[in-house]
Amino acid sequence: MAKAPAILTEVLPTQSGRGIGVLTLNVPEAMNAVDLDMVNAIDERMKTWRDDTNIAAVILRGAGEKAFCAGGDIRKLYRSMTLKGRTQYRYADDFFRAEYRKNYVLHQFTKPLIAWGQGFVMGGGLGLFVCASHRIGTESLRLAWPEVRIGLFPDVTATWYLSHMRAPWGLWMGLTGSLMNARECKQLGLTHYAMGSEQWPVMLELLDNLPWQDNIACNHQELRKGLQQLEQTTTSELPVARLEANEEQVSKWLAGDDLVAIAKRMSAYNGNDEWLLQGINNLFEGCPATAHIVLEQIRRGASMSLKEVVAWELDIAWQSVRHPDFAEGVRAMVIDKDFKPQWQHNDIQSVPRSWVEELVRSPWKVNEHPYVDI
Template sequence: MSEAEVLTRIEGGVGRVTLNRPAALHALTTNMCRLITAALLDWRGNPAVKAILLDHAGERGFCAGGDIRMLAESGAGDGRAAREFFHAEYRLNHLLFGYPKPVVAIMDGVTMGGGVGLSMPARYRIATERTTYAMPETGIGLFPDVGGGWYLPRKPGKAGLWLALTGARIKAADCLALGVATHYALSANIEALKQALVEALADGEAVDAIETVLPQFTANPDPAPVAAHRAEIDRLFAGPSVEAIFAALEADGGEWATAQLKTLNTKSPQTMKVAFRQLALGAAMTDFADNMAMEYRIGARVVQKHDFIEGVRAVIVDKDNSPRWRPDTLEGVTEAQLDEIFAPLPPGEEWTPLPELQA
């Protein structure tokens, strides 16, 4: 019998959730989302569980995202499996966002896409020297979902938009500088940190115990590389449209701006415009559930569009890294096309929070 994709158990005063698909870098499946959701719902009212600890088995990374190949195969058909996945995943994201007990996420290694959706709602987010964070969806014709519309525009300045459009991969120091992580610890100390949390929470109050333990294991990373470019990010990514951002980068002509422009020119024009509108709308929202409903509308449609299926072919299946986007220019992506992607879904097909969380 194959091992469970997610390991859930109570240790001390801790509800432990361990992602357990190491060969797939713990890429999330619909079943994994449902297993985690069931455990979290069960522990919400359990007084024996004082806090939640999210981590992963093995050493290859926390979570590389969702099961992208499955999404593309579904999108090429009727899209039902993809919609089921998004619905379950976004309900889990929403559950974590408002969870009544402290959550600690160990972002040791690759933390991308769906892994960001699991870790960002956590009160305590621990990065290590092995952490690589990214929302790389513009490179495969998807979009920075799992709450990206909420979290990214709330990063300092225009850093969130820069991360969303370029798919930039950042390490621990930048994660701390941009508020992606709350603490930094050496990977060699992570197992001891987890054990100390379990032992402390067996007796103490949750927040006090966690905040007593974490300083014993945290360290200071090297200086954050992003600090040298914060002014450029805020200036060059401040335009009112993606076209304006391209124009600003071209006009600047500096080494950093030219590198960003080169990266952006490899991304899906449709996805960049979707992400730009998504973050603008998300920034104005006051309810995380509204953001997730918006992202579900986008996901339900984008997953069946050419750019996502082509992006997965180029990056994940054939690995030629030469996607043929359609349209292949920003000007070719019209406001009417974006309106269709963001439009409400038919009655009965919209995303809703878990019944347990509905007023």
């Protein structure tokens, strides 16, 4: 039996005569994790639809109910990092270079781009999700940047979103990898709409009946009005947002710019809120060096352009695949599943500044950077 394509594409006809492109990540058994071939296929198809005047809008979705996309295929990245010989790191380098470029290009997509956020939306999958101009969170949405748990760093434009998010939640998400639900994501600007998954066929009917035209701005406006109406008529019960109830506490923990002091305040928590406790546990079991990178992202990101963010994140990714924590984190959490990563440093306090500076330093001269042309 032939293996199903990892990317499915179709064009839905509409009453106006225009088409709606639908791109489905189709690896539900792996929570739609993307590899290099999928990244390239997404890039090629989206460029085709961008240039096709018949395509009025595009939907991004994941197959199955578990996930839109749980991130990159880190098993393949692990194999690349642990290979011996001249091809070591080659796949990982190619993957990150293609993924970040593809996402930067998608951020320039001017037609309405709808992302259907169902189930897990994490890491690189979240990077794809936030490219969309109309991001929908459903009752099952579980959104996070969980890279601290595997020794990577929040990437694929995470620097931009975390540093522009209202305090303290950008730093909280980066340090703890905490899962956010649909209401929380809307409050933080990570989604634009929160609605029940029962609205999927209703949304398709809406898209069929909208008066699509050549004026892209008008198309966005009509779509926005239609999706807002769907949001107001949803029947599913959406999870309660936890931000307001916890904002004062988290703000106290994350005050200032001293990561060691932040960690000390968090470790002193003696409450019983499961969400907060899980976040604290993620930080202290996660990679100490990643926590330092996250703080650098918050410090620098707010003053960077999106192009600068993408280029800098590629620098950090290049360094990360050559530093031992990333491979060790994937080994412990995904390959061997002993859940006991042996990080290079025992705790946040033990990470020297020189280690952090090396991780965030570009390996390329300015005029030789792979993204000098974007």
